[in-house]
Amino acid sequence: MEKREPVLSMRDLAVSFQASFGKIRAVRGVNMDVYPGETVAIVGESGSGKSVSVKTIMGITAPNAVIESGTIKFRFKENGKEQVVDLLKLSKKEMQHRIKGKRIAMVFQDPMTSLDPTMTIGRQLTEGMRYHLHLSQADADKRAEELLEMVGIESPKERMKNYPHQLSGGMRQRVVIAIALSCNPDLLICDEPTTALDVTIQARILQLILNLQKKLGIAVIFITHNLGVVAKIADYVNVMYAGKVVETGKAEDIFFDPRHPYTWGLLSSMPDLTGDKKERLYTIPGNPPNLANEVKGDAFAVRNPYALNIDFEEEPPMFEINEHHQAATWLLHPDAPKVEMPQTLKKRIEQLRREEKRYAETEGAYGTDE
Known part of the structure; x- marks a missing residue:
């Protein structure tokens, strides 16, 4: 069997920010692999380092950001030959000419910050294609219309003449996705792309991204704090804190066999639409640590009701649960006391299994939103 190679492989990425009061260690040694045709979701509370990690892939770093360590190997074809480059070693000019928009594209949270209000949709769609793919204006226009149709926008020829303010939020986000896909990227990064949209439009945009991924075979990194979204789209999940x-694993590992107490907390805090309406929603106690201070031991220890003495002294390594599932918690050490997940979460997981079975049975019944 041919060995699959990741399109992107991040190792030991550490990023800090220089502030007047000292150094903020925003990303502290992140490893991640993304394979062609698969979606990797990154979840966690605000400030956990999700966006900083992926913006570093794109070379979008703040002026006070310092990359302390790490490599980000990206695999792609150029002039018919396979290339592997460390994105952290490329100059800004190389990133602009060879990578950004062409081979790695990004969809941001708010479409209005991604679109230029003074330019027509058509011009914004064709600009990248003319620059990266060297298409004529006529060919770029033709492809732009095809892309708008692909993302579900009716009357694409007319929409090309519109300005962003003339479109709804959902349509603007579809345009942003069309721009991101315009140069046939190998990797699409979505940074909370549905947060600013209402629930029905969110579902359509998610289905659209899934359909396009299947059709085009691209790799997707999807950042979100919404675990309901993750359950629908992810093949693999990285939980950041x-x-x-x-914790990292296949989506079924994270949802049906979570091992880190932080993951337990995240899953327990998901709203349950079928349970007791009077039951209070679980919240993880306390606040995330201030990363301007040195973190001793496990960063989650002070919020963890199952913390062991060693959690306050030493940072846990990644313990392997199976070949694709790992978690960094001392509870997985062979000498640790046996701790089971909360009963309420067990019930929630049983319910998730039932919902997944129901979803699988009815998935084909309604068709897809292509």
């Missing part, structure tokens, strides 16, 4: 990945 305080600048580190604390």
Whole structure:
């Protein structure tokens, strides 16, 4: 069997920010692999390092950001030959000419910050294609219309003449996705692309991204804090806390066999639409640590009701649960006391299994939103 190679492989990425009061260690040694045709979701609370990690892939770093360590190897074809480059070693000019928009594209949270209000949709769609693919204006226009149709926008020829303010939020986000896909990227990064949209439009945009991924075979990194979204789209999940990945695995590992107490907390805090309406929604106690201070031991220890003495002294390594599932918690050490996940979460997981079975049975019944 041919060995699959990741399109992107991140190792030991550490990023800090220089502030007047010292150094903020926003990302503290992140590892991640993304394979062609698969979606890797990154979840965690605000400030866990999700966006900083992926913006570093794109070379979008703040002026006070310092890359302390790490490599980001990206695999792609150029002039018919396979290339592997470390994105952290490329100059800004190389990133602009060879990578950004062409081979790695990004969809941001708010489409209005991604679109130029003074330019027509058509011009914004064709600009990248003319620059990266060297298409004539006529060919770029033709492809732009095809892309708008692909993302579900009716009357594409007319929409090309519109300005962003003339479109709804959902349509603007579809345009942003069309721009991101315009140069046939190998990797699409979505940074909370549905947060600013209402629930029905969110579902359509998610289905659109899934359909396009299947059709085009691209790799997707999807950042979100919404675990309901993750359940629908992800093949693999990285759970981040305080600048580190604390649990990683296939989506079924994370949802049906979570091992880190932080993941337990995230899953327990998901709203349950079928349960007791009077039951209070679970919240993880306390606040994430201030990463301007040195973190001793496990960063989650002070919020963890199952913390062991060693959690306050030493940072846990990644313990392997199976070949694709790992978690960084001392509870997985062979000498640790046996701790089971909360009963309420067990019930929630049983319910998730039932919902997944129901979803699988009815998935084909309604068709897809292509």
